Amino acid sequence: MKEEERSEVFLDSAPWKPGQHGTESTRSVSYELRMRLWLAAIGAILLLLCGTLFHTWGIDNFTIFVALLTLGILWLFLAERALHRIVTPLQTLTNVIAAIRSEDFSFRVRGARRGDAAGDLAKEINLLSESLQAQKRDATEARALVDRVLSTMDAPVLAFAEDGALAMVNRAARTALGLQLTDIGCAAEELHVESLLELEDSTLMPQPPRGLSGRWMLRRSAFRLQGRRHLLVMLTEIGSALREEERQAWQRLIRVLGHEINNSLAPIKSIAGTLQLRLTPETDSENNTSRDAQLRKGLAIIEARADSLNRFLQGYRKLSALPTLQRQPIAVLAFMQQVTALDHGVPVTITESEDRVALIDPVLMEQAMINLLKNAAEATLERSTHEGSAARPIEVMWRVAGDDLVIEIRDYGLGVLNESNLFVPFYTTKPEGSGIGLLLTQHVVEAHSGTIQLANHPSGVGCIVSITVPA
CATH class of the missing domain: 3.30.565.10 (Histidine kinase-like ATPase, C-terminal domain)
Incomplete structure (x- = not known):
């Protein structure tokens, strides 16, 4: 973000409007001293005019001296009072602006009103202070909300400065990675988390960083804080989600296979049992007896294996019928x-x-x-x-x-x-x-x-x- 060009305007220059550029000041005399010199010059001119006027009227020199001395003292008193009325509001405004610069927006200028230059200035400074106070309050509340969200997140979140130093770490990241708040400011290499700065956004981490196990997805984005570029890194554990998808896929497969195989096993088992019942238990021919025995044995194996396979499938169907958790x-x-x-x-x-x-x-x-x-x-x-x-x-x-x-x-x-x-x-x-x-x-x-x-x-x-x- 490009910084705005700074403009400067003299306090005693012509009225300035936004968009105009100021010039560099070459004066070394303070504003208050210039005002005193101007008042002194005006007083000297007035005394000179009065002395000339008194001399024209034929007044003696002693009287003229006393009169001019009295008028000079009166002028000094009035000039000092006038200077005080001019400088004191400026000093008050200076104090308020200094408080604003220190981010203390609770001060206000009393008696600010429209209609004169000093009143307009005081009014604008009060409005500026109120605006900055509202912005500070909103920023504080937003920061508190962000901190609360980050602290309650189960996903590890870290922020790194442009030089790779750790700038922020939430509770989940401290727990998962074994970090401490005192690690803020340390380089990523010192904390053994430099891999978080090397991978691109939405990357499946080939090797989880310190303290982590399983499969993790890295998300990253850049932001600016106090004019400096920072990198926000969030880690998401995707192993459980992948396992859940895998489990659901196996459940669907088992349901389909179980249904199809059971539809075939039932008639196979039934036909094998029926054929065994139809075989003659005793025959006259020795060959027939041997053949029937072999048939019975074969049918018994078919029936037993069908029954075993059915029990096998029933066991796998448990995968798709896990009872509801009762804590x-x-x-x-x-x-x-x-x-x-x-x-x-x-x-x-x-x-x-x-x-x-x-x-x-x-x-x-x-x-x-x-x-x-x-x-x-x-x-x-x-x-x-x-x-x-x-x-x-x-x-x-x-x-x-x-x-x-x-x-x-x-x-x-x-x-x-x-x-x-x-x-x-x-x-x-x-x-x-x-x-x-x-x-x-x-x-x-x-x-x-x-x-x-x-x-x-x-x-x-x-x-x-x-x-x-x-x-």
């Missing part, structure tokens, strides 16, 4: 003791953790915990069988992180083999697995507005499952 205040310790008391095939221990009340759906969360403990037990048993050693107990613990409850399950199994396919429907590494346990668990956790993460333990033994839900 209740639940004591975490009692809830965990109830879940771990079930027979999981491997001992489950609760690590000493702080007891607290969480607002969760106990039925759905219990099913999610059972799925996770079942997976942990199977992985632990597989490792113990492979190594020929006793199975180590599964550890369950929880902690409070801000407003969230973090639940961790630690097993000593073989760990995660393929992290990218953990929550993909139909994917399983177990011979008898269905591939829906972890996916259902993820749906339950996300229904609680939470997240779930699986990672191999840093020691290389076992896996850690972390569930984070609002407490």
